[in-house]
Amino acid sequence: MPVEKKYETPLLDQLETGEWPSFVKEIKAAAENNAMANDLLGLLEQSYREKIGHWKHGGIVGVMGYGGGVIGRYTDLPDKYPAISHFHTMRVNQPAGWFYTSEALRTLCDIWDAHGSGLTNMHGSTGDIIFLGTRTEELENVFSKLTAAGFDLGGSGSDVRTPSCCCGKARCEWACYDTMGLTYYITNRYQDELHRPAFPYKMKFKMSGCPNDCVASVARADISIIGTWRDEIQVNQEEVRNYAKSGLDITKEIAMLCPGKCIEWDGNEIQIDNSNCRHCMHCINLMPKALAPGKDRGAAILVGSKAPIVEGALLSSVLVPFIKLEEPYDDLEIWEVIENMWDIWCEEGKNRERIGEFIQRVGLGNFLDAIGLEPQPEMVAFPRDNPYVFYEEYFEEEEDQ
Amino acid sequence: MALDIEKVKEAMYKLVKDSAGMKKWKATDLHKACEELFGDEYDKRGIGKDAIKELVEEGKLVYTYFGGSYLEIPHKEGAAND
Numbered sequence: 001m002p003v004e005k006k007y008e009t010p011l012l013d014q015l016e017t018g019e020w021p022s023f024v025k026e027i028k029a030a031a032e033n034n035a036m037a038n039d040l041l042g043l044l045e046q047s048y049r050e051k052i053g054h055w056k057h058g059g060i061v062g063v064m065g066y067g068g069g070v071i072g073r074y075t076d077l078p079d080k081y082p083a084i085s086h087f088h089t090m091r092v093n094q095p096a097g098w099f100y101t102s103e104a105l106r107t108l109c110d111i112w113d114a115h116g117s118g119l120t121n122m123h124g125s126t127g128d129i130i131f132l133g134t135r136t137e138e139l140e141n142v143f144s145k146l147t148a149a150g151f152d153l154g155g156s157g158s159d160v161r162t163p164s165c166c167c168g169k170a171r172c173e174w175a176c177y178d179t180m181g182l183t184y185y186i187t188n189r190y191q192d193e194l195h196r197p198a199f200p201y202k203m204k205f206k207m208s209g210c211p212n213d214c215v216a217s218v219a220r221a222d223i224s225i226i227g228t229w230r231d232e233i234q235v236n237q238e239e240v241r242n243y244a245k246s247g248l249d250i251t252k253e254i255a256m257l258c259p260g261k262c263i264e265w266d267g268n269e270i271q272i273d274n275s276n277c278r279h280c281m282h283c284i285n286l287m288p289k290a291l292a293p294g295k296d297r298g299a300a301i302l303v304g305s306k307a308p309i310v311e312g313a314l315l316s317s318v319l320v321p322f323i324k325l326e327e328p329y330d331d332l333e334i335w336e337v338i339e340n341m342w343d344i345w346c347e348e349g350k351n352r353e354r355i356g357e358f359i360q361r362v363g364l365g366n367f368l369d370a371i372g373l374e375p376q377p378e379m380v381a382f383p384r385d386n387p388y389v390f391y392e393e394y395f396e397e398e399e400d401q
Numbered sequence: 402m403a404l405d406i407e408k409v410k411e412a413m414y415k416l417v418k419d420s421a422g423m424k425k426w427k428a429t430d431l432h433k434a435c436e437e438l439f440g441d442e443y444d445k446r447g448i449g450k451d452a453i454k455e456l457v458e459e460g461k462l463v464y465t466y467f468g469g470s471y472l473e474i475p476h477k478e479g480a481a482n483d
């Protein structure tokens with residue numbers, strides 16, 4: 001149904017003038033047929049003019065049985081902008097690796113055109129398909145159409161958030177394990193934790209196939225699963241020479257920038273001291289035809305990163321330096337470690353304390369002890385810099401003497 | 402005799418109802434309270450999890466979000482517009 005234009009938007013219009021894609025253009029396109037999108041233009045223009053936001057958080061809306069997936073919002077100007085009196089966001093669990101058929105995309109858009117603002121965010125930083133703006137009474141309609149089409153809601157609040165991953169083996173030769181397969185498995189294994197928030201705060205899994213970490217899991221996932229290898233970087237010397245011939249300065253661009261200082265180039269062959277390699281991917285990224293991750297591939301499991309919200313930013317720390325990630329995933333030992341971690345975090349964690357903050361508070365040594373893992377050298381971020389591990393046998397020996 | 406799930410649900414519902422407006426309960430708080438009430442018979446990963454699931458599916462409790470996720474008696478919240 002065409003919507004009559006009601007709003008002059010001089011400030012928003014300026015955002016269409018640059019050379020970049022503009023969300024204003026998209027909202028205007030949706031507003032031609034959608035009253036919610038149209039009122040959103042009016043409200044946004046008013047906010048820009050006044051420099052005041054006009055949204056209220058709603059804490060109680062959702063679909064029956066689930067505690068996540070819907071984020072409630074209302075405007076504080078419902079009389080002026082009645083179509084967006086309610087403007088709830090729905091998170092829809094994306095397919096692993098974000099692969100769709102065009103038919104699936106049409107299905108999603110048709111559902112949202114019929115029951116919401118028509119505005120989506122493909123995809124949110126969480127990885128989900130984000131449906132922006134609908135009314136409380138439409139939530140169940142959207143949900144039932146989504147499930148009929150094979151989709152489900154994602155996570156929000158203090159639950160397992162929608163797991164996400166890089167495209168892995170589907171498109172990338174560097175993938176050291178099947179990120180999409182593992183993500184699908186984790187999504188299914190932890191359905192209950194995803195839909196029924198039971199933790200002190202959110203819990204994110206992100207899976208990257210190699211240390212390039214295209215989903216930035218080391219910086220923003222409570223559990224980061226990052227592909228790596230434990231044998232030697234594969235080298236094709238002929239291709240190395242070709243890179244040199246075509247003008248790549250291997251000494252300057254690669255050897256001197258190698259953080260492990262473990263590459264030598266004599267003008268004919270490259271030598272890598274793999275025992276000092278940090279698995280940073282730098283050399284491989286610069287010479288993809290010549291170098292590749294080793295053949296004995298798996299992943300490192302890290303824990304505890306988060307963006308700054310209640311407290312400052314944290315990067316993940318190594319929990320398991322190397323594990324083979326092969327089917328059947330049910331048999332992997334990491335699930336028990338993860339579930340033990342959740343138990344002690346639920347037992348002792350404070351409200352809104354991410355697991356990384358919890359580990360900082362109690363100390364990594366105590367934490368490892370509680371979940372039954374032995375400290376290992378890979379867990380030390382900087383030698384002699386974070387002495388959180390105490391080897392009790394030393395103390396015992398001293399006492400014996 | 403094994404613990405009856407209806408008893409657990411009743412206890413959880415009472416905890417939430419009696420303190421509505423004064424205290425917000427997270428799932429972990431309910432588990433801790435039930436561990437005190439029912440002792441070793443109470444298993445939070447089993448009967449505890451099921452009890453919360455059933456209470457929510459029956460509409461007796463709803464999940465809410467205020468910074469973190471809580472379980473509450475369904476009600477109209479202050480922020481809600483008509």
Ligand code: HEM
Binds near residue numbers: 073127130
């Ligand atoms: C000038 C206007 C706006 C700007 C510049 C803006 C910017 C952003 C940015 C940068 C993000 C993070 C996106 C990501 O990393 O995926 C975000 C997320 C989000 N925004 Fe906006 N936003 C605007 C307006 C709005 C409005 C009007 C709404 C709803 C009424 C909204 C709802 C959301 C939601 C729900 C998310 C989270 C999506 C997720 O889960 O990742 N935003 N916004």
Ligand code: HEM
Binds near residue numbers: 056089156
């Ligand atoms: C002064 C204004 C605001 C502040 C300080 C603020 C702050 C925050 C913070 C700290 C988070 C948590 C981020 C996270 O969980 O990763 C958050 C989440 C969010 N905010 Fe806001 N926000 C504001 C306004 C808004 C507005 C106006 C909207 C929508 C119109 C909005 C939509 C959201 C959504 C959808 C989320 C995600 C909730 C979730 O992860 O479950 N926020 N906001």
Ligand code: SF4
Binds near residue numbers: 166208209211213215
């Ligand atoms: S993280 Fe590694 S494996 Fe995954 S897409 Fe990026 S480069 Fe490829």
Ligand code: SF4
Binds near residue numbers: 282
């Ligand atoms: S991966 Fe990084 S540390 Fe290892 S050899 Fe290449 S540049 Fe050096």
